[in-house]
Amino acid sequence: xxxxxxxKLGVIIPTFxxxxxxxxxxxxLLPGDPVLLLAGERGMSEQRHAELxxxxxxxxxxxxxxxxxxxxLFSGDFGTSIITKKPVLEEFATLFPATIxxxxxxxxxxxxxxxxxxxxxxxxxxxxxxxxxMTGALTGYSMPIFWWGLLLIILFSGVLGWTPVSGxxxxxxxxxxxxxxxxxxxxxxxxxxxxxxxxxHLILPAIVxxxxxxxxxxxxxxxxxxEVLSEDYVRTxxxxxxxxxxxxxxxxxxxxxxxxxxxxxxxIGVLFAGAILTExxxxxxxxxxxxxxxxxxxxxxxxQGGLLLIAVIVMFVNLVVDLLYGLINPQIxxxx
Amino acid sequence: xxxxxxxxxxRPAGFRAVLAEFWAYFSENRGAVAGLIFFVVIILIALFADxxxxxxxxxxxxxxxxxxxxxxxxxxxxxxxxxxxxxxxxLSRLIYGARYSLFIGCIVVSLSLVVGIVLGLxxxxxxxxxxxxxxxxxxxxxxxxxxxxxLVLVAIxxxxxxxxxxxxxxxxxxxxxxxxxxxxxxxxxKDYVTAARVIGVRSPxxxxxxxxxxxxxxxxVQAALSFSTAILDAAALGFLGMxxxxxxxxxxxxxxxxxxxxxxxxxxxxxxxxxxxxxxxAINLMxxxxxxxxxxxxxxx
Numbered sequence: 001x002x003x004x005x006x007x008k009l010g011v012i013i014p015t016f017x018x019x020x021x022x023x024x025x026x027x028x029l030l031p032g033d034p035v036l037l038l039a040g041e042r043g044m045s046e047q048r049h050a051e052l053x054x055x056x057x058x059x060x061x062x063x064x065x066x067x068x069x070x071x072x073l074f075s076g077d078f079g080t081s082i083i084t085k086k087p088v089l090e091e092f093a094t095l096f097p098a099t100i101x102x103x104x105x106x107x108x109x110x111x112x113x114x115x116x117x118x119x120x121x122x123x124x125x126x127x128x129x130x131x132x133x134m135t136g137a138l139t140g141y142s143m144p145i146f147w148w149g150l151l152l153i154i155l156f157s158g159v160l161g162w163t164p165v166s167g168x169x170x171x172x173x174x175x176x177x178x179x180x181x182x183x184x185x186x187x188x189x190x191x192x193x194x195x196x197x198x199x200x201h202l203i204l205p206a207i208v209x210x211x212x213x214x215x216x217x218x219x220x221x222x223x224x225x226x227e228v229l230s231e232d233y234v235r236t237x238x239x240x241x242x243x244x245x246x247x248x249x250x251x252x253x254x255x256x257x258x259x260x261x262x263x264x265x266x267x268i269g270v271l272f273a274g275a276i277l278t279e280x281x282x283x284x285x286x287x288x289x290x291x292x293x294x295x296x297x298x299x300x301x302x303x304q305g306g307l308l309l310i311a312v313i314v315m316f317v318n319l320v321v322d323l324l325y326g327l328i329n330p331q332i333x334x335x336x
Numbered sequence: 337x338x339x340x341x342x343x344x345x346x347r348p349a350g351f352r353a354v355l356a357e358f359w360a361y362f363s364e365n366r367g368a369v370a371g372l373i374f375f376v377v378i379i380l381i382a383l384f385a386d387x388x389x390x391x392x393x394x395x396x397x398x399x400x401x402x403x404x405x406x407x408x409x410x411x412x413x414x415x416x417x418x419x420x421x422x423x424x425x426x427l428s429r430l431i432y433g434a435r436y437s438l439f440i441g442c443i444v445v446s447l448s449l450v451v452g453i454v455l456g457l458x459x460x461x462x463x464x465x466x467x468x469x470x471x472x473x474x475x476x477x478x479x480x481x482x483x484x485x486x487l488v489l490v491a492i493x494x495x496x497x498x499x500x501x502x503x504x505x506x507x508x509x510x511x512x513x514x515x516x517x518x519x520x521x522x523x524x525x526k527d528y529v530t531a532a533r534v535i536g537v538r539s540p541x542x543x544x545x546x547x548x549x550x551x552x553x554x555x556x557v558q559a560a561l562s563f564s565t566a567i568l569d570a571a572a573l574g575f576l577g578m579x580x581x582x583x584x585x586x587x588x589x590x591x592x593x594x595x596x597x598x599x600x601x602x603x604x605x606x607x608x609x610x611x612x613x614x615x616x617x618a619i620n621l622m623x624x625x626x627x628x629x630x631x632x633x634x635x636x637x
Contacts (some may be wrong), residue, residue: 018476147609
């Protein structure tokens with residue numbers, strides 16, 4: 001296990017430096033003067049320009065600049081937003097819980113519906129249910145989710161008037177964030193109706209963001225289940241006279257879950273990409289919307305920091321998934 | 337069952353046999369055939385857009401702003417699917433939009449396929465330092481969520497359809513490289529490669545003539561699936577304002593323009609999305625069929 005861990009780490013460390021290099025190069029590849037881009041000041045004097053040039057270290061050789069950049073990163077300095085003048089890390093940390101809350105609810109929805117759907121489809125292979133689930137899954141997988149979000153808004157907010165169009169909670173309620181998760185904070189605040197309001201804001205974005213993972217999980221569960229159901233040990237269990245529920249629920253599911261868990265873990269990158277679109281449509285104040293807004297406001301310092309932070313988080317989660325996978329499936333540790 | 341091209345050059349017959357076998361498997365899958373038919377229809381629509389479209393894509397009818405589709409009150413047969421906020425015919429714009437989506441798919445897939453094959457072949461063939469170098473770069477690219485990296489790349493290059501396509505091609509690159517490399521490494525262990533080496537076939541010929549044709553199956557499947565991803569990502573970039581720019585009738589861009597009318601005119605929001613969804617769905621159905629017909633592992637199981 002230790003060897004497996006070290007091998008994974010051996011891959012992830014160069015990748016980490018590669019990612020920092022991309023973030024570092026990003027700001028220098030943008031058209032225009034990087035000093036102006038980073039300072040965001042208009043009509044600065046020659047002297048001020050030279051001052052800032054020295055402050056940002058642009059007067060030094062590129063390799064030294066990269067060294068300085070790395071040093072700043074390791075001391076927790078991810079740059080300062082040009083617009084708000086706040087540290088990027090601080091902005092990221094305040095917005096991140098909103099994205100996590102949304103992503104968690106999306107993945108819970110996806111697992112809650114995708115896993116049983118895939119299982120039943122596999123056990124009733126070729127039935128109408130199987131065909132319906134697979135058609136639905138392929139449709140979900142092909143869905144332009146930004147359009148899907150707009151459709152749901154038309155139906156549930158426009159025609160039925162059930163859910164609000166944007167934001168995380170009604171303006172009627174205000175409380176200081178404790179955990180950053182609106183569902184929990186609204187309960188903690190003890191204000192009547194706050195939780196219901198938070199939930200009604202969350203449900204549509206969570207459905208939209210969960211659609212693609214739901215489709216992927218349903219398809220993956222079905223194919224993993226089909227594979228396991230043809231194994232000898234399942235036939236043995238059946239021959240022993242175990243009830244179908246026990247065979248499927250206990251013997252088959254446990255083994256079918258291994259690839260499914262990996263797929264769930266790998267959805268994190270998909271979730272981030274989806275969050276960019278979902279949060280933009282629903283004005284959800286999370287990382288995805290913040291990144292898009294920063295690009296449009298030309299707040300490149302925020303884009304640079306956000307890009308790096310998101311990549312590091314995705315890498316970290318993937319590493320954890322890999323390790324968990326190695327833990328539950330000993331085969332993988334010993335093969336490449 | 338593996339598809340191998342015989343060493344003796346009876347290629348036309350062999351190739352035809354391979355094709356016939358492929359079609360036998362592919363046509364078994366009804367969904368895949370339906371996808372293929374729909375895809376061919378889209379191609380025809382794109383090719384003959386000038387003949388089919390009732391109006392020009394950018395002609396504005398000032399007397400018919402936000403006119404609903406013909407079956408609704410206030411709609412008429414002049415504009416079958418209604419008009420948008422500046423009085424342009426929705427149907428005609430959707431028809432012309434098919435051109436953009438197919439164009440995006442073709443360019444992105446060819447770009448990432450060609451570069452991916454070359455890099456993957458090099459990595460799998462030479463191994464060692466070349467391999468490590470190429471694969472570490474691909475690891476870095478894949479560490480970013482694809483749409484985010486594409487967005488940032490477009491921010492660097494400037495928002496336009498061409499730049500969006502380049503960005504998406506770069507983001508999709510690692511999948512091709514990884515697939516090619518894996519396939520090359522499997523093929524390299526085969527006896528006919530060793531045989532070719534022993535006869536003294538030189539590296540470039542070995543790579544492109546002996547090895548590459550035997551690695552194509554997974555690449556074709558990936559190309560089909562990433563064709564649809566490319567259309568989706570380009571539409572997403574267009575929707576965010578970072579892809580094709582108005583007044584281009586690209587489906588994602590059309591959705592972005594329609595957003596503010598979402599609660600007033602459902603048709604301007606609904607139809608472009610239907611176009612994206614059905615096209616992507618058709619290609620994915622086709623891709624699934626291709627995979628089942630070409631993937632030796634899944635065959636006859």
